[in-house]
Amino acid sequence: MNETREKKDMSEKRNNSENSEEDEEEKQLKLESLRKAGEIAQEVKKFIKPEIKIGVKALDIVSATEKKISELGGVCAFPVNLSINNIAAHYTSPFRDDGLTIKDNDLVKIDLGVHIEGYIVDTAFSVNFNKEENLENIITATDTALQAAKMMVKPGTNTKNIGKKIEGIVKGFNYIPIKELGGHQIERWRVHGTKSLPELGSQGGDEIEVGDVFAIEIFASTGSGSVHDTNSCHIYALNPYTGRVPLRRKSSKQILGFINKNYKTLPFAERWLGKEFQMGVAFGLQELVQQGKIRRHYVLSEEKEAYVAQSEETILVTEDGYEQLT
Ligand code: CO
Secondary structure, three states, X not given: OXXXXXXXXXXXXXXXXXXXXXXXXXXXXXXXXXXXXXXXXXXXXXXXXXXXXXXXXXXXXXXXXHHHHHHOOOEEEEEEEEEEOOEEEOOOOOOOOOOOEOOOOOEEEEEEEEEEOOEEEEEEEEEEOOOOHHHOOHHHHHHHHHHHHHHOOOOOOEHHHHHHHHHHHHHHOOOEEOOOOEEEEEEOOEOOOOOEEEOOOOOOOOEOOOOOEEEEEXXXXXXXXXXXXXXXXXXXXXXXXXXXXXXOOHHHHHHHHHHHHHOOOOOEEHHHHHHHOOOOHXXXXXXXXXXXXXXXXXXXXXXXXXXXXXXXXXXXXEOOEEEEOO
């Protein structure tokens, strides 16, 4: 009964001309913000790609990338991920530098997000320093699957069919897509929206509609095609489904206020908090996790410690296809 009532309210709203003007304004803001975020992401990729070299520290790459995003007028939609070899995703430099350095034979993935007013683009690429024969085509595999997937994007397409296509291409290169990862819809202030755009034909099943924003994201591995959480975590995000909770520590309350104000529900790095709160970051985060107020994004490793490559672009669905944003 409530649902019916809500639906009626919504249709009344649509018939109201003042509201449709507002809708038009919102649409304009969305388009302009997404395009600007996309241009920034493109420029940042061009800037950082040549800096990814053997002997360079991960922290230097991550910091330079994040700095460039803000210099160009964007905001990081999540901490820059720099994931090496079997690490598939969610590594960012920790609060205290762990000294991680790019080595000979590394397969490096950079995943970055830019937002303007909460309108997010998400993009990633891989750089391979490993000459092993079985890695020869791994980036070509993810890039080719990404291109093919993109060509299928138009209103009415089911994401399941795109997943099937991606799976076919990645497997055609003798790699395995990762079942727990893949593309996703992006909504305002939400990196992972409701709809998914998987990389397996057995998953997905959402219909693509005009105005949808999607990150088409491909992961190929030399392993079994599955990832698991490691026990390290340097990225967190607010849990929007948890209400008020009692917090004992002063630092927890301060950190929570800071997160609400600056990141909302977007993922953030413990390293970012380290700049604001010298002391108490670790304990503060721990209490917030225990109370269910924030969630951990653990570093993800391929199950068999095998190699993983990644390619990702963000597109906006148009009447007759898509507009590439990144
Ligand atoms: Co993504």
